[in-house]
Amino acid sequence: MTVTTTGALPGIRKAAVLMVQLGRDRAAKVMAKLPEPMVEELTAEIVRLQQVTSAEAAAVLSETHNTLFSAENNGRGGLDLAKELLAQSVGAERAEEILERLGATLAEMPFETMRRSDPRQLLTFLADEHPQLIALVLAHLSPQQSAIVLSGFEQKLQADVAQRIALMERASPDIIRLVERELERRMATVMSGTQEMAAVGGVTPLVAIINRADRSTERLILEGLETVNTELAEEVRKQMFIFEDITSLDDKAIQLVLRNVESGDLSLALKGVSAAVREKIMRNLSTRAAENLAEEIELLGPKRLSEVEEAQAKIVTEIRALEQSGQIMIMRGGDEALVE
Incomplete structure (x- = not known):
């Protein structure tokens, strides 16, 4: 039996073979996500393909499957994977120069694992935590996630957390690390904080969270905030658009x-x-x-x-x-x- 490998095939040819195997509809959806120059290059390669042997197609599909589902990748990114991909693209020496220039921007954002979590799970996990801890976490999540989590709390807690997010200006990395360690113990997360002082809260992120909540939750948060801090509620309203x-x-x-x-x-x-x-x-x-x-x-x-x-x-x-x-x-x- 002849075994075909894809090692000698150029990357663009592998991509073209894969598009052909996906079929018109699926291939169109994939190509719609690609930059225009890449689409042009890929289209030209598909035209040049003419005919693809079953062995070649099977080898490309097998490599794609192994890449997507290998234990090494496991669907995650990270600094190590970035280094590896960069080295393959521009060479090890050039990769090191780029990584060194990027410096601190490569540091993981705090609560990165929670950013990848289902907001409903976060709601359950955070519901019994202290409002200040909840505020710290929500200030680091995306506004969409935070809006869902915040909408699940009862109104008094919503108001308390909203006020703490709005008044929070900077958080010490030491405090963030303490919170991370406790959450890591229970959620098996790996986090780090490298900036000297990180801006994590304020009225702007609170407005972004409220803007992504449904109207009922929006109303409850603002009414609750009004009862605990009238001036802050007014400041939030000024930055919102209803x-x-x-x-x-x-x-x-x-x-x-x-x-x-x-x-x-x-x-x-x-x-x-x-x-x-x-x-x-x-x-x-x-x-x-x-x-x-x-x-x-x-x-x-x-x-x-x-x-x-x-x-x-x-x-x-x-x-x-x-x-x-x-x-x-x-x-x-x-x-x-x-x-x-």
């Missing part, structure tokens, strides 16, 4: 938002809103479009609050995306007015 704040956008911004929003989401989002919000939207539509929207809202009939809030959240997400891309400007409490 659906009702759409009245603060100028007409050009509203028109851009409306071009990026589904009509079904818009009609549902306007159920039960204030007259000011509805008027702001209607004013930026053509007479015919405004009439159609009003009719569509009426035809919807009674809707669950959760459905309305979900539609509003989609529009707020679009508004925040347009702000991030610089296409619109949101005026907040501390912003100065603009002069034409």
Whole structure:
């Protein structure tokens, strides 16, 4: 029996063979994730393939399987893997130069293992911890993860943790290491802290967390925060953008938002809103479009609050995306007015 190996095959040919074996739909999904120059190179190689023997295809698939599921890789990255990949790409000497130049940026972020954990597991794990420890952990996680965890706490704990995140400025690496050791004991994590003093909290990360929570949780957190620290709650509100704040956008911004929003989401989002919000939207539509929207809202009939809030959240997400891309400007409490 002839055994075919892939050792002598160029990497681009292996990739092309793999794409062919995946089939059109799967290959298209993979190539959609690749940089354009790589797609062009890979496409050219697929054209050059002409014919792939069954032995060659089997060898490529076998190597791919072994690479993905080997105990060495185990689906994880890390400094060692980065060194190995870099050495294979540019040579050992050049790799060392690059790694040395990168220096401290290669240090693992604290709570890296928790970043890879299911937020529901984190909720269970953190629920009985001290609010300050919870705040420290959530400040290191992604806003999406933290929003899910925070939404699972009862309101009093939400408010306490939210306040601690907002007021937290810097944490000593020693404190972070102590927390890490305790969590490592129970979760078998491996973490490290190398920066002299790490910025981990503040109003900005708290706002990011709240912005990614559902409307009910958003309301509960803000109301709870109001009871424990009125000034802080006001500062958080100034940095947030909720659906009702759409009245603060100028007409050009509203028109851009409306071009990026589904009509079904818009009609549902306007159920039960204030007259000011509805008027702001209607004013930026053509007479015919405004009439159609009003009719569509009426035809919807009674809707669950959760459905309305979900539609509003989609529009707020679009508004925040347009702000991030610089296409619109949101005026907040501390912003100065603009002069034409």
